[in-house]
Amino acid sequence: MKVLVATQKPFAAVAVEGIKKILVEAGHEVVLLEKYAEQADLVAAAADAEAMIIRSDKVTAEVIAAAPKLKIVVRAGAGYDNVDLAAATEHGVVVMNTPGQNSNAVAELAIAMMIFMARTQFTPATGSEVQGKRLGIQAFGNVGRLVGAKAKALGMEVLALDPFLTDEQIIAGGASPVHSVEELYASSDYVSVHIPALPATLKSIGYDLITKMPKGAVLVNTARKEVIDEDGLLQALEDRPDLKYVTDVMPDNYALLQEKFGLRVFATPKKMGAQTSEANINAGLAAARQIADFFATGSTRFQVNK
Ligand code: 3PG
Secondary structure, three states, X not given: OEEXXXXXXXXXXXXHHHHHHHHHHOOOEEEEEEOOOOHHHHHHHHHHOOEEEEOOOOEOHHHHHOXXXXXXXXXXXXXXXXXXXXXXXXOOOEEEEOOXXXXXXXXXXXXXXXXXXXXXXXXXXXXXXXXXXXXXEEOOOHHHHHHHHHHHHOOOEEEEEOOOOOHHHHHHOOOEEOOOHHHHHHHOOEEEEOOOOOOOOOOOEOHHHHOOOOOOOEEEEOOOHHHEOHHHHHHHHHHOOOOEEEEOOOOOOHHHHHHHHHHHEEEOXXXXXXXXXXXXXXXXXXXXXXXXXXXXXXXXXOEOOO
């Protein structure tokens, strides 16, 4: 089978080698499309693909329609909001993710961003310490739990909100459960966002929530920019000069935020939470194994469009 590895943001070379090895040994052919300039390049490359491995690459209805032989798409990573699931299902294409495989990299970045803001973006200005502060984790999944464990080791008090978990499960994960998003924001010196981008979560974090945060609080977003109401964020930062925002997903209004709020805001230019060799190897090789298993045994473990 022809497996297209389409990564606008390429995997580390060592991960690419591992992916090729798994797939070639299983009898498949691997085609690489890295750092492509246009979405049209992906559409063209998909034409004869029978399987695809992607990262945040956009597998739109157009890509799926252009790939008549396509049977499976594996998103090497957690969030699959970049795949048109309805179009995939309509064309009988199985879509999978690789849950947990890049979580540690994202969790380490969330902690790093928190300290970066606490220490005023590594400028000589007097900062603060995270020890003894309260961290609220919004969604206690693979990344959220790792952030919580690392924060506890730093001496932080960890709260978590997750509508899909019981209090017992949150406590077993090492955090104190809270029961509403308002309570989470009102109780946390830092909030670390780990919710997926879904219709129900789009722009769900806005002025009302952000201004509930206590004095000097920091909002840390290593999830998706789409979950933030950017106008609300701007207004909140305007009305509350004590608040800060740090994100791995550059907001559309970042130039304005920087101009108005300087060191109170920081965004990475390109999403880099999962950009470690380890995460690339874990997620990339898992994706390759899932494709090999799918063709060898029909396994649909980790399918997200069942
Ligand atoms: C994910 O959902 O797994 C992360 O956002 C990583 O995305 P990336 O593979 O594009 O870095």
